[in-house]
Amino acid sequence: MSATISFCALLALLFGLVLACVQPLGGYMARVFAAPVPSPGSAPDATAGADRPPLALRLGAPLERWLYRLCGVHPEREMDWSHYAIALLLFNACGALVVYGLQRLQFWLPLNPQHLTAVSPDSAFNTAVSFITNTNWQGYAGESTLAYLVQMAGLTVQNFLSAATGIVVAIALVRGFVRHGARALGNFWVDVTRATLYVLLPLAAVLAVALASSGVIQDLGGYRQVTTLEQATQTLPMGPVASQESIKELGTNGGGFFNANSAHPYENPNAVSDLLELFAILVIPFALTATFGRMVNDARQGWALLVAMLLLLVPLIVLAWHSELHGNPLLARQGVDQVASLAQSGGNMEGKETRFGIAASSVFAAVTTATSCGAVNSMHDSMTPLGGFVPLFLIQLGELAPGGVGTGLYTILVFAILGVFIAGLMIGRTPEYLGKKIESAEMKLASLFILTTPFLVLIGTALAVAVAAGKAGVANPGPHGFSEILYAFSSAANNNGSAFAGLSANTVFYNVATGIVMWLGRYWPIVLALALAGSLAGRKRIPVTEGTLPTHGPLFVALLIGSILLIGVLTYVPALALGPIVEHFLLSAAT
Amino acid sequence: MDLIYLLLLAGLYGATHLFVLAIVRLVGKP
Numbered sequence: 344m345s346a347t348i349s350f351c352a353l354l355a356l357l358f359g360l361v362l363a364c365v366q367p368l369g370g371y372m373a374r375v376f377a378a379p380v381p382s383p384g385s386a387p388d389a390t391a392g393a394d395r396p397p398l399a400l401r402l403g404a405p406l407e408r409w410l411y412r413l414c415g416v417h418p419e420r421e422m423d424w425s426h427y428a429i430a431l432l433l434f435n436a437c438g439a440l441v442v443y444g445l446q447r448l449q450f451w452l453p454l455n456p457q458h459l460t461a462v463s464p465d466s467a468f469n470t471a472v473s474f475i476t477n478t479n480w481q482g483y484a485g486e487s488t489l490a491y492l493v494q495m496a497g498l499t500v501q502n503f504l505s506a507a508t509g510i511v512v513a514i515a516l517v518r519g520f521v522r523h524g525a526r527a528l529g530n531f532w533v534d535v536t537r538a539t540l541y542v543l544l545p546l547a548a549v550l551a552v553a554l555a556s557s558g559v560i561q562d563l564g565g566y567r568q569v570t571t572l573e574q575a576t577q578t579l580p581m582g583p584v585a586s587q588e589s590i591k592e593l594g595t596n597g598g599g600f601f602n603a604n605s606a607h608p609y610e611n612p613n614a615v616s617d618l619l620e621l622f623a624i625l626v627i628p629f630a631l632t633a634t635f636g637r638m639v640n641d642a643r644q645g646w647a648l649l650v651a652m653l654l655l656l657v658p659l660i661v662l663a664w665h666s667e668l669h670g671n672p673l674l675a676r677q678g679v680d681q682v683a684s685l686a687q688s689g690g691n692m693e694g695k696e697t698r699f700g701i702a703a704s705s706v707f708a709a710v711t712t713a714t715s716c717g718a719v720n721s722m723h724d725s726m727t728p729l730g731g732f733v734p735l736f737l738i739q740l741g742e743l744a745p746g747g748v749g750t751g752l753y754t755i756l757v758f759a760i761l762g763v764f765i766a767g768l769m770i771g772r773t774p775e776y777l778g779k780k781i782e783s784a785e786m787k788l789a790s791l792f793i794l795t796t797p798f799l800v801l802i803g804t805a806l807a808v809a810v811a812a813g814k815a816g817v818a819n820p821g822p823h824g825f826s827e828i829l830y831a832f833s834s835a836a837n838n839n840g841s842a843f844a845g846l847s848a849n850t851v852f853y854n855v856a857t858g859i860v861m862w863l864g865r866y867w868p869i870v871l872a873l874a875l876a877g878s879l880a881g882r883k884r885i886p887v888t889e890g891t892l893p894t895h896g897p898l899f900v901a902l903l904i905g906s907i908l909l910i911g912v913l914t915y916v917p918a919l920a921l922g923p924i925v926e927h928f929l930l931s932a933a934t
Numbered sequence: 935m936d937l938i939y940l941l942l943l944a945g946l947y948g949a950t951h952l953f954v955l956a957i958v959r960l961v962g963k964p
C-alpha cells in the first residue's frame with residue numbers, strides 16, 4: 344500500500360468514526376446537562392418522551408443525591424457567573440493541594456512497591472498545577488518518580504476532574520446564549536458531578552477495557568525483573584496503565600504513565616490501540632459542537648463550528664504528514680534512502696516508532712496539539728522544521744480545532760463573537776450572535792480572552808531566553824533551541840502539555856515559570872468565558888431580521904476561520920520566524 | 935521549601951480571585 348493511500352485510509356477511518364459519534368454523544372451530553380436535578384420527592388424518570396433524562400441519569404440519581412448530601416451541596420440553587428467561577432476556582436485549588444501533598448508524602452503512603460521517595464517541592468508544584476489545569480506537562484519521568492497511589496488518586500482523578508471543569512465552562516457559556524434576561528448559569532457542583540459521573544466515567548471505563556484488550560497493560564504488582572537474550576537483567580516498569588490511558592485521551596489530558604507517553608509499547612502497543620487513542624482524543628471535543636447545536640435548538644449552528652474546526656485541522660495534518668514523508672534534505676543529500684518501501688517506513692523516522700510510521704505519527708502529532716491533549720506517540724522535537732511547525736502553530740491557534748474537552752468549544756465561541764463583530768463593522772450593523780446583541784461588555788471580555796494566552800506565551804518565552812536559568816535548559820542552541828522554549832510556553836499557556844523534548848525543563852526556573860503560566864493560562868480565560876456567559880444571559884433575545892448575519896452558513900464559517908487565522912498569524916509569526924521558519928530556510932540553504 | 939510553594943499556590947489562587955472581582959467591576963455586577 345502506498346504511503347498516500349495508507350495516510351488517506353487512516354484519516355478516513357478516524358474521522359469516519361468520530362463523525363459517526365458526534366450526534367449521538369453530543370445529544371446525550373445536551374440531555375445530561377438539561378435534566379432536572381434529582382430530589383428525593385421527584386423521580387427523575389417522571390417525564391416522558393424526548394425530555395426524559397438519559398438512562399444513566401435515572402440509574403445514577405441515588406448516587407448523585409448522596410454525593411450532594413455528603414458535600415453539603417444544594418443542587419437546586421443556581422449560581423451567577425461570579426459564584427460559578429469562584430466555586431470552580433476553589434474546587435481546582437483543593438485539587439492542587441491534594442496532588443501536591445500526595446507527591447510530597449508518597450514515601451509514607453501505600454501502593455509504592457518501588458519505595459519511591461518524595462517528589463521535589465518545585466516538581467510537585469509544577470505537576471499539581473499541570474494536572475488540575477488539564478495541561479499534564481510532565482518535567483519528570485512517571486515510572487521512576489511517582490508511586491501507583493499518586494498516579495491513580497492524584498493524577499488520574501485530576502484527569503477526570505480537570506476535563507469535567509472544561510466541559511462545564513463550555514456548557515455555562517452555551518447557557519449564556521440560551522437564557523435571556525437571566526443571571527444564573529447553573530450550579531457548578533451539579534454540572535461537574537454530571538460531567539464526571541455520566542460522561543467521562545462511563546466512556547473511560549469502556550475505553551479502558553478496549554485498550555486493555557488491544558494490549559495496554561493494567562497491573563498493580565511491582566516492577567518486573569527479566570533476563571534479556573544477552574543474559575542481562577532488565578527492570579520493566581508496570582502499573583495500572585489502561586485505566587489512566589483511557590481518561591488521558593478522552594479528557595484531552597495527555598499526561599503519560601511512562602515518560603515516553605503513547606510511544607511506549609505498554610501505553611500504545613499497536614495500530615489498533617493508536618486508532619482508539621486518536622478517536623478518544625477527538626470524540627468529545629467534536630461531539631460538544633452537537634451539544635451546542637442541540638442546546639441552542641439549531642443543529643446547524645453546531646455543524647458550522649464543526650466544519651470550521653475540520654477545515655482548520657485537516658490541511659495542517661496534511662502539511663505535517665507531507666513534511667515528514669519527504670524526510671530530511673541533509674540526509675537525502677548524503678544518499679540516505681528515505682523512500683517508503685516494504686523494507687522501511689521512509690521519510691523522517693527520527694524520533695518515531697517503526698510500528699506507527701510517518702502517517703500515524705504525523706496524524707497523532709497534529710491531533711494531540713489541535714486538542715489540548717499533549718499525549719505523543721513520536722518526539723515532536725525530531726520532526727522536520729515544517730513538520731514541527733504544525734503542532735506548534737496548532738497550539739498557538741488556541742487549540743480550538745476541535746480543542747480540548749470544553750475548552751475548544753468555549754474558545755471557538757469567543758472567536759465566533761469576534762467574527763460577527765468584525766462582520767458588523769464591515770456592514771455597519773450592531774453585531775449579534777444567536778439572537779444576542781454583542782455590545783461593549785462582550786467585546787471587552789472577548790478581547791481580554793484572546794489576548795491573555797499570547798501575552799503569557801510571548802512574555803514567558805522572552806523571559807526564558809533573557810535569563811541564564813532559562814537558557815541553561817536548551818540542548819540545541821540556535822533557532823531550534825528557541826523553538827523548544829517557545830513550544831514549552833505555548834504548550835503551558837494553552838494547557839496542552841506536550842513538549843519539544845530537547846528542553847531540560849525539570850529545573851526550578853521552568854517548574855515555577857511554566858507552573859504560573861499554566862495556572863493563569865487556564866483560569867483567567869475561564870473567568871472571562873464565564874463572565875461572557877453571565878453578560879449574554881442577562882441580555883434579551885432579539886428577533887432575526889433581514890439584516891441578521893446567518894451564523895450557520897459558509898459565509899460565517901469563512902469569517903470564523905479568517906478571524907482565527909488572522910489573530911494567530913499576526914500574534915505569533917514574528918516568534919515563529921525566529922524558530923521553525925528560519926530553521927526551515929537554514930536546512931534548505933544547507934542543501 | 936514546602937511553605938514557599940504552598941504560598942505560591944495561594945498567591946495564584948488569590949490573584950485569580952481578585953481577577954474575578956476586577957471583571958465584575960469591568961462588566962458590572964451580574
